[in-house]
Amino acid sequence: MADARSEAAAIHVLARQGIDIQVQAEEQRKAERKQREEQQAAEAARRQKEQQENLTFRQMYDAWLADGVRRKNDNAQIKRAFQADVLPKIGELPVRALTENELRTILRTIVERGANRAAVIVRNDLTQAFSWAEKRQPWRKLLIEGNPMELIEIEKIVSPDFDLDNQRDRVLAPTEIRELHHILQQMQDQYDKAPNKRTCKQPLEKTTQYAIWIMLSTLCRVGELTMARWEHIDFNTAKWFIPRQNVKRRVANLDVFLSDFSLEQFKLLHEITGHTPWCFPARDTLSHLAPKSIAKQIGDRQTRFKNSRDGSARKPMKNRRHDDSLVLGNGEFGAWTPHDLRRTGATLMQALGVSLEVIDRCQNHVLPGSKVRRHYLHHDYAIEKRDAWNLLGSRISDILTDEDH
Numbered sequence: 001m002a003d004a005r006s007e008a009a010a011i012h013v014l015a016r017q018g019i020d021i022q023v024q025a026e027e028q029r030k031a032e033r034k035q036r037e038e039q040q041a042a043e044a045a046r047r048q049k050e051q052q053e054n055l056t057f058r059q060m061y062d063a064w065l066a067d068g069v070r071r072k073n074d075n076a077q078i079k080r081a082f083q084a085d086v087l088p089k090i091g092e093l094p095v096r097a098l099t100e101n102e103l104r105t106i107l108r109t110i111v112e113r114g115a116n117r118a119a120v121i122v123r124n125d126l127t128q129a130f131s132w133a134e135k136r137q138p139w140r141k142l143l144i145e146g147n148p149m150e151l152i153e154i155e156k157i158v159s160p161d162f163d164l165d166n167q168r169d170r171v172l173a174p175t176e177i178r179e180l181h182h183i184l185q186q187m188q189d190q191y192d193k194a195p196n197k198r199t200c201k202q203p204l205e206k207t208t209q210y211a212i213w214i215m216l217s218t219l220c221r222v223g224e225l226t227m228a229r230w231e232h233i234d235f236n237t238a239k240w241f242i243p244r245q246n247v248k249r250r251v252a253n254l255d256v257f258l259s260d261f262s263l264e265q266f267k268l269l270h271e272i273t274g275h276t277p278w279c280f281p282a283r284d285t286l287s288h289l290a291p292k293s294i295a296k297q298i299g300d301r302q303t304r305f306k307n308s309r310d311g312s313a314r315k316p317m318k319n320r321r322h323d324d325s326l327v328l329g330n331g332e333f334g335a336w337t338p339h340d341l342r343r344t345g346a347t348l349m350q351a352l353g354v355s356l357e358v359i360d361r362c363q364n365h366v367l368p369g370s371k372v373r374r375h376y377l378h379h380d381y382a383i384e385k386r387d388a389w390n391l392l393g394s395r396i397s398d399i400l401t402d403e404d405h
Contacts, residue, residue: 052138057098058091060133068132081122085110095133096142100151107157114307116162123154170340171347174399176328177216181400183326184209204326207280207289208297210269215341217262217393219349219363221248222338223291228279230270238263247364254364257386259393295338301326305335348395354388357381362388 061082065075089109090102103126110119130149133139155164172180187203194200203209211225224246232241240256247254258266266279273281280289299306300321306314316322328336342363349359361381 053096053142054094055138055142056092057095058087060095060139061087061091061129063139064129064132069128077121078125081118081125085118085122086126094142095139096145098148100148103148103152104157107152107154111158116158119158120154120164123149123152123157127152170334170336170343172328172336172340172344176333176336177344177396177399179328180212180326184212187325202321204297204301207269207272208294210265211280211294212298212338212341213265213396214262214269215338216345217259217265217396218256218389219342219345219359219392220256221342222294223248226280226289226291226294228288229277230274230279231277233266233270233279235263235267235270240266242364251364255382255385256362257382257389259390261393261397262389296320298326298338299335302331302335304331345392349388349392352388352391352395354391355384358384358388361385 065078069075069078071078086106089106090098093102107119107123110122127149130143130147134143134147158164184204187201188206188209191197191200191203211222214220214225215222218240220242224242227246228240228242232243233239234241238258240258240262242254242256244250244253256262269279273279276285278285278288280294281287282289300317301323303314303322304324304327308314314322324331326336346359346363349362350356358381362385
């Protein structure tokens with residue numbers, strides 16, 4: 001009661017002064033509410049600033065992948081490499097805290113397992129990602145102390161004997177081409193004659209065998225071949241049309257004039273896959289074979305040249321071959337790849353006297369010279385290319401049938 005009387009007296013005093021206690025209470029509540037809102041806004045701003053200051057590399061990578069880079073197959077190669085070697089190491093680290101040391105460690109780990117080329121590719125992609133980020137907010141603020149990739153000297157990270165220009169020069173000698181033919185034929189014969197095919201070692205798939213000889217005799221890329229459709233193969237005119245969307249960098253359409261040797265490989269292939277739209281169909285026949293499938297089949301049979309991520313010899317992989325049955329020349333010149341067949345075919349053409357200009361056109365290369373020249377000179381070299389492919393096909397046939405060549 002005493003407190004009530006005291007409060008009532010205070011209210012009367014304020015009333016005599018012209019102050020309404022209810023208005024005063026409301027103003028007090030507004031002031032307290034405003035203060036709370038300001039405190040909440042300040043706290044939200046602090047948290048937002050803290051979050052921006054601690055944005056992780058994974059968040060920067062996701063932003064770059066969405067808006068900063070666009071490559072074939074939805075950036076599949078970048079995703080594979082980063083998910084394997086980069087994100088597990090630095091994905092959750094704040095961008096502002098990243099230094100050259102963490103990035104250099106990633107690259108050295110890749111090199112230590114013998115994957116020098118992969119290290120260079122990852123270096124290039126990291127450089128592109130950081131260059132994109134330092135021009136844009138909020139990443140620009142986080143890189144205020146500099147782009148750490150500018151301090152990476154890849155030549156001091158890769159093996160001393162690695163060719164940074166990646167000018168792979170593996171060319172199969174005629175003896176190796178003949179040896180390859182003999183190996184494939186022997187494996188196939190052993191399998192065909194085996195009384196129990198379940199226990200007999202499987203040979204290289206016949207479609208892949210035909211792919212090898214087509215790549216060698218046409219100079220095509222493995223991707224161009226695996227995406228080929230039967231509607232683009234004209235057996236009557238011995239011509240294979242490669243649309244530009246199947247060509248690297250989509251340079252231009254290409255008509256490949258098939259030699260007798262190449263045409264025979266396509267005919268044998270047609271007996272196996274001709275019931276599908278694709279020359280090399282996937283298992284479901286709804287799409288084409290993945291380009292890496294052929295490379296994996298060939299690489300899995302040269303395991304002495306394969307290393308695991310820790311640098312040790314690669315262990316057998318589930319549902320994959322693991323042997324050295326396709327190693328040529330006892331491995332003296334290293335492994336061979338599908339792309340080496342393209343180089344080998346071009347080299348054979350050169351040895352046959354075909355001009356470099358015609359070889360370039362058979363490979364569908366972007367030709368050197370001024371834009372004016374490319375703009376005005378449009379001879380298609382069809383006759384010259386046909387002759388070149390016919391020469392190459394004949395040469396391959398001679399190599400495979402004549403021990404003296």
